Amino acid sequence: MDFDDTSATGAIFVAAERTATQRIWKSAAIVPGLKRGLERSRASASLLADLVFPPSCLCCRGAVGSHGALCSNCWSGINFIEKPYCDRLGTPFAYDLGIEGLLSPEALADPPVYTRARAVARFADGPVRQLVHRLKYHDRMDLAGPLGAWMARAGRELLDAADLLVPVPLHRRRLMWRQFNQAQALAAAIGRARSMKVESNLLHRIKRTTPQIGLSRVQRASNMQGAFTVPDEAKPFVEGRAIVLIDDVLTSGATINAAARALLRAGAARVDVLVFARVVTGG
Numbered sequence: 001m002d003f004d005d006t007s008a009t010g011a012i013f014v015a016a017e018r019t020a021t022q023r024i025w026k027s028a029a030i031v032p033g034l035k036r037g038l039e040r041s042r043a044s045a046s047l048l049a050d051l052v053f054p055p056s057c058l059c060c061r062g063a064v065g066s067h068g069a070l071c072s073n074c075w076s077g078i079n080f081i082e083k084p085y086c087d088r089l090g091t092p093f094a095y096d097l098g099i100e101g102l103l104s105p106e107a108l109a110d111p112p113v114y115t116r117a118r119a120v121a122r123f124a125d126g127p128v129r130q131l132v133h134r135l136k137y138h139d140r141m142d143l144a145g146p147l148g149a150w151m152a153r154a155g156r157e158l159l160d161a162a163d164l165l166v167p168v169p170l171h172r173r174r175l176m177w178r179q180f181n182q183a184q185a186l187a188a189a190i191g192r193a194r195s196m197k198v199e200s201n202l203l204h205r206i207k208r209t210t211p212q213i214g215l216s217r218v219q220r221a222s223n224m225q226g227a228f229t230v231p232d233e234a235k236p237f238v239e240g241r242a243i244v245l246i247d248d249v250l251t252s253g254a255t256i257n258a259a260a261r262a263l264l265r266a267g268a269a270r271v272d273v274l275v276f277a278r279v280v281t282g283g
């Protein structure tokens, strides 16, 4: 190979490289200006939006500092569930005994079908009940994002160990009537927050169950028996997977246990549960 040819080729490369570098420098000088301009126009757009639609409390619609937040009054009305809690049921303990993985007497006496459950708050009258009802019955789809973000935080350890999210399904006819499954909206919000897969077609609700209100614990369980199934064609997507079941509220656990049982029968490796609110009895 001729040395001069090589150096000529080298020179062309250097020249081309310099031109490219100059171009990058030029665009680098333009980009921050553009970026600042865009940021400024975005800031003025959001200011304008705040003037037209001032941020209001998710629950009582009172004035708040930013969109998707609660006012201090509603915030203080929420009984958030924090550690220490039963490792299995996620129900809070009155005292911190400083022992990791401690189980409640309820979890030992009547272990649930799922492995672990976590909830953001206790289900009670006040802001929690209002938020749940507005999402469920009043088409307040805007609530799914903030509630889902809280759930993603409360269920971090479950989500870290999970392969996919499955919302508790409604029966086909109820979905047609309601047009909207709140569990699915929450699962979608959590999926977005955690970049996780949401599978809404693996679990089917095949039995139209009567409302659980007024039924005893045993009656609730028998009411839910056979309510869910995993169709044969969905089984390969369930087998060996760690699944987090998503719902808005956990009450007696009859519904969630029936859903978890169907997934485990279809070969799921583990089923955990994440809800926005759960009923806590005795304390």
Ligand SMILES: [Zn+2]
Binding pocket: 057, 058, 059, 060, 061, 062, 070, 071, 072, 073, 074, 075
């Ligand atoms: Zn409020």
